[in-house]
Amino acid sequence: MNGGPEEASSAVLWTFALYMGGVFVLAWLSNRSAARGGFLSDYFLGGRGFGAWAVALTFAATAASGGSFMGFPSLIYTHGWVLALWIAGYMVVPLVSMALMGKRLNQVSRRAGAITVPEILRERFASRTVGGVATFLIVLFLFFYLLAQFKAGSEILNTLLSGTPAYDAAVAGTASLTSGLPWVGTAEPDYLLCLIVFGIAVVAYVTYGGFRAVVWTDVMQGVVMAGGLVVLLVLTLGQVGGLENASRRLAEMTPPVPGTGLVVRSDAGGAVEDLVIARGEWLVGEEDGKLYRLAERVLVPAGKTESEPAEAIQIQIAEREQGAGPELHGGAVAEAVRFRLTEARPYAQGAVEKGAYLKAPGPHATQGAGFLALGMAFSFFVFWPFGGVGQPSSMVRMMIFDHTRVLRHALVLVTLYFSFTYVALVLVFVCARVLLPGMEYAPDRVMPEMARYVTAASGVPWLAGLVVAAPFAAVMSSVDSFLLVVASAVVRDFYQRDINPRASEKTLRRLSHGVTLLVGGGAMVIAMHPPEFLQVLIVFASAGLAAGFLVPMFLCLYWQRMTAAGAVAGMLSGCGMHLALYLIGWARTGKFQVYELLGVQPFLWDLVASIACCVGVSLLTPPPDGALVRKYFARQD
């Protein structure tokens, strides 16, 4: 960290406190504002009375999760300009996700009296089975998703706050309080502290304020995300001397060489003490004189001259080799030790190729075809818009307005918001490679490191707080919506419809609060020791859910001949195909990894299966009831 780390750290802490304060004030205000309609309609849908700004920002903030602000930057950093092609489908995401079926979805939900996604399907086909399958799929998939986002939120918070003195003290306190407790005590104390803070905050404001609190906090989170990104973009372009300069310097770079080796003492005689070298330290190669960055913490024990084998990244910086190079981010080269490379593993694609970061398919450490083959580029152009519109949480957002004017204006705002956000992210993190070489040792840290680096280097370290609040806001605004979708599925679609249709308002109120608390609390406790494969589960759950819901929902809105059996077939085959491709991948590689049939994303195959089964089964079963079709398709005079 170059200059002002204390100022930046305390700024992060202050911004975070301010931000959390804002979230709770908004939740409190939401709870106090007048309710429209019955309790459930208000708690899970906010009574459908939102304006364009609220609809736009809750839509955008829910769609942008932790991945957009942490995972995406690290991908841009690692693979270069090709990420512009990877994300290009976002040029039509607002149009597709709001105009493909938004208006009609809202109308049908009104005619059905539906406040959840399973309820629309259930009423549209007058079928308990359809509603039941939809509820089951949503609860199952979204709970995994929720778990994964709780973990992501805590990790982001940990990354953002680590190094702050007050935070370190709180971690030590947590460790001493929880040690010895079953389940809780065995979690890493820093992760545990963040999980507790993050979890309790989200569960509390969602339970207390319901959907209206979710929307209003989303609005604030959306503003924080955009504000942080504006600051980051301006400072980054200033630091790097303009985009053209960045691209020219990037063209000179070749991918680093990951490898294994030993850390050895420079003076073999003076080995009287343990020597600990932190992760991320810079070392000079013993024989080749090249620069290495340690990818793990290394101990050279007293009495020994070398460490156990350790992972490191060999940096290829042309200017550095000529002795001029950029200043090393993260400190000076460690003098007491050298690095002895024993095994080099050059990139499978793009190794020693100048300009690899400027072209497709982009360098890749292990895939010979590179980061993005053309078939995959097309797959993502399908996946971003259609995977987005298929998410139940974004479908719910098409049900919360009272007039189509709100939808049109929200579409304008979301379009401007997404175009700015995603293009700005690409520009900033293409430049990050030039400013912060060697971040491959911890790619997930690229975003917070950039925030701290550019604000400190530009003499405004206190702004770091605003910038690093952005990814946290992104996770929080997704988690709150998913939590409510799961709770509404349990209370409305399961309890009220199947168990106790005559439940009183008071019972429903208690139950909604109770279920939200229970689902959120349960996810938090399980997330203390998250299952392995969690990152894969995020991708699995979000794509699987979209695969199951997109086609049945789309066709039920526009196709009169569709039947209940067709809807069930469409949902099960979409999700089933998704599961099958993962199982085939498991059988082939022994890992929970998807099988990419013909080199395209599984989502495409899911859609094909879902369309075929939905249409095929509908045509094979008897036509739907005429009165039901009239209710949803005929003009109501």
Place this chain on the structure above:
Amino acid sequence: MDDSPSSPAWKVPREELDPLLRGARREMLVVLAVWALGAAWTIGYAGLFGYKPVPDDPAALPLVWGMPAWVFWGVMLPWGVATLFTLWFALFFMKDEALGADAALEGWSRDPELGDPDKATKPEAGPGA
């Protein structure tokens, strides 16, 4: 989407279709067409020019506004066009239409087999349209 010549009994005839549905269907077709054009432009251009090696001579580096030329012509330009189109679509093409009464608020009569949650919570609400 289903326009067989002799209309079956369950089907709502074209002239009785809901006006919002007809408008929404028209807009849906435009959206799908724009997606297809965007995909053809971006994937087509990037496929032709994005996968070529970068020239060794830094002076010959093809850049437009600081980005690789293929990114500009194949991603950023269609992105800009798609954005302008979406603004036009939202402000001038999409029609405003009445969304209709909200049965969740007004307590529509429902199939008793499915359970009628709103009856229980709002006994005073009568059938509305």
